[in-house]
Amino acid sequence: MIIILKSGTPVEEITRISQELSDTWKVTVEKSVGTHKVVLGLIGDTTSIDKLQVQEFSPWIEQVLRVQQPFKRVSREFRHGEASEVVVPTPNGDVYFGEHHPIVVVAGPCSVENEAMIVETAKRVKAAGAKFLRGGAYKPRTSPYAFQGYGESALDLLAAAREATGLGIVTELMDAADLSAVARTADIIQIGARNMHNFSLLKKVGAQDKPVLLKRGMSATIDEWLMAAEYILASGNPNVILCERGIRTFDGKYARNTLDLSVLPVLRSLTHLPIMIDPSHGTGRSEYVPSMAMAAIAAGTDALMIEVHPNPAKALSDGPQSLTPDKFDRLVQEMSIIGKVVDRWSTPTFNSINDSRILFTPELSK
Structure with missing residues (x-):
């Protein structure tokens, strides 16, 4: 599962969201900083996580998506479509x-x-x-x-x-x-x-x-x-x-x-x-x-x-x-x-x- 944050999300809000997600669902949260967006990747068993519940964590959350591929970190979705270098x-x-x-x-x-x-x-x-x-x-x-x-x-x-x-x-x-x-x-x-x-x-x-x-x-x-x-x-x-x-x-x-x-x-x-x-x-x-x-x-x-x-x-x-x-x-x-x-x-x-x-x-x- 990936969470796309709105452009300009404060650093402290990113930290707070990451910590609460980790504490609530016992998942690892990885941050990926793109050119225009910050994406949080949830690594672990996310099958029971309700996307609507995640959306309510913060008004800074723009979109919540499930990564459909078995490869999560490697997936282009993990970086919201952006290439890495x-x-x-x-x-x-x-x-x-x-x-x-x-x-x-x-x-x-x-x-x-x-x-x-x-x-x-x-x-x-x-x-x-x-x-x-x-x-x-x-x-x-x-x-x-x-x-x-x-x-x-x-x-x-x-x-x-x-x-x-x-x-x-x-x-x-x-x-x-x-x-x-x-x-x-x-x-x-x-x-x-x-x-x-x-x-x-x-x-x-x-x-x-x-x-x-x-x-x-x-x-x-x-x-x-x-x-x-x-x-x-x-x-x-x-x-x-x-x-x-x-x-x-x-x-x-x-x-x-x-x-x-x-x-x-x-x-x-x-x-x-x-x-x-x-x-x-x-x-x-x-x-x-x-x-x-x-x-x-x-x-x-x-x-x-x-x-x-x-x-x-x-x-x-x-x-x-x-x-x-x-x-x-x-x-x-x-x-x-x-x-x-x-x-x-x-x-x-x-x-x-x-x-x-x-x-x-x-x-x-x-």
Whole structure:
């Protein structure tokens, strides 16, 4: 249940209403401050609460509504239809994720392999316009014999790359035992597709304050994905970014996964959380990444995660879906065209119409 207060409601009245609601019905009351309204969310068993009784608590109450979705805090209704934003401090300044901000680009290799490789890649993706470096220290792999990542030593290499570039760091957490080590390095903690249903891990990252990037499970429905996000918010951490990375469908012959771009308008109607698209895992083929990245921008994504490796043929993991730095440079230029059209691009890479024509010349895009 949510209670929408009238514009200008005094702070002391908000406090009084919250306390009386909590005392009367033994519920938790959470305050959400929007641009024009203050919304109080009642968390707990609200089935027996009469909306008319709540309305009588104060003349400052404008409207009382029941949240129909099973995910309460994640629901867009919880913020009275307004989008939320996730603000991530980085050495280069605060970066904002949200539908009213420029698109954020996250780029880097699947795995951290050595210091020279990760630092050089970080410098290249930053020069192209990325705000965050992604790189795996701990890697969940289908085969127990595949490269699993270098663990904590790789976190030190990510820290060195941040020191050299000022980029924020996104890296995956697989085990709660590694949370403190990952949190010391990461500016955003990634929960991968395989752990989306690891509810004990979701509670752990929800109990700390670093932003969380929650990837959609390989066969997860949208409701299951949003309920996983609800675990994090219910544990106290409101800073969650949802990442669509492709789902498993019946046809895996031509692409690694099926990148579900339809989640963008669907999630916009259901949740206030920012949305990221990962076209690299979503397709598994580097040649498909540019078109899917640009399509995601046109469809309304808030962020993109793109794999970049200096030598994909020799990558220890996910080489076939990784772009070279040169191809990433060109992709960012192409993305800026679409980004400017939808008014979501902060620093255009080029300025003339002639440049945009050149970039889309078939001979140069091969």
